Amino acid sequence: MEPTVSFFSGFAPKDLLFLGEAALRTMWISVLSISIGTVLGVVFGWILYEGKWAAALTVAPILDVFRSVPLIIQLVLFYNFAPIVGLNLDPFASGVVILTIYTASLVANVARGGIEAVQPSMRRAARSLGMSYWQDLRHVVLPIGGRAVFPAWVGVALGVMKDSALVSVLGYVELLKASQILITRTQEPFLILTLAGAFYFALSYPISRYAASLERKWAQ
């Protein structure tokens, strides 16, 4: 009797490990892009606020492009553009670069909103107490403005975490790509997609609830 050959095999416990590793990669690329992107975004936000019309003519339209073109197109474009100028980036590096710029373009608006949320009279008071410009930014604008836009920033960060799934288009095996690979092998799409979705949900839901409750608390 000839043994039957099957290309498919059921979902095994070791596949959970595979998914877990992929989930860690999702976390890693998100954390990296969000943290660098936030720092860049705050700087851009400050430039947008202080630069007045000069920034409105230069920085603002450039940042706007990253919000007006689908992320997936940006990723493919950058991944294929890098070799043209002699950069050899792997999918992970390309993904981090684009996700970082994307985060920065979103955070820039949030940060500018934060600076605008601080009343000018408060800042003038700080300056007249003898604070320098940077002291005023550090000790007055950052705590007050940061608090005003913290929930919005959490929204941006969670959005980028979810959008990091798109880096799979470059071949980076993050959570969704890993589940796609497993689905092809095991033919059990429902189980695997539920697991992947549950991971994203378990990460995003508590944080967004926490941000919403903070917003309510601070609004009082």
Next chain:
Amino acid sequence: MFDYNFHWRPVMKSLPDLLEAALLTLQVAVLAMIFGIIIGLCLALIRLNMRGPLRWLASTWVELARNTPALFQLFFFGFGLGAFGLHLSPYMIVLAGLTFNCAGYLAENFRGGFQAVPDTQIRASRSLGMTAWQAYTRIVIPQVFRIVYHPITNQMVWAVLMSSLGMLVGFRELSGETQFFASRTFRIFEYFAVTAVIYYVIVKLILGASRLLATRLFRY
């Protein structure tokens, strides 16, 4: 540095096809928004006024749509439903996924809009002799519409950008069509650059039209 010859001719030759695909992108996005607004309105009203299983269902819908990646939602309508023998066409996958996502996000916006109109206004209009229906359509809805107008515009832009995920489920809208031509000619960078420009123009047109409409709608 530039060791690469740009070939724009094949892109220009297939530009009519790309523009036709752009119309398909717009069509899916507009349909998803229409369904999304209707369903989102229902979800918001259910979450505000009802108790029991229906409210639980609406809350689950909203939280799932907001806390998982859009790509995951598309995969779910693609492969996930396939597990139950329900095979949707790529067009239906994208439409269903976008509608699910838009409805969830819009429901939250609508809920905020309804909560922003004080109850006392309804009571005042009722005591002036209006029926409940009149109070809703003449007092509450116009105010809510004003509040959610900009979020709806933003969501429309997001719907256009999100439809690019159709590329990953085999839907030949603007991105899918671009990938099809790019993989046939290997002019990946050129094709995606042109597509990025088309997306940018579409987004700007939507925002411009929305601004124009707003000045006519909200004159008072």
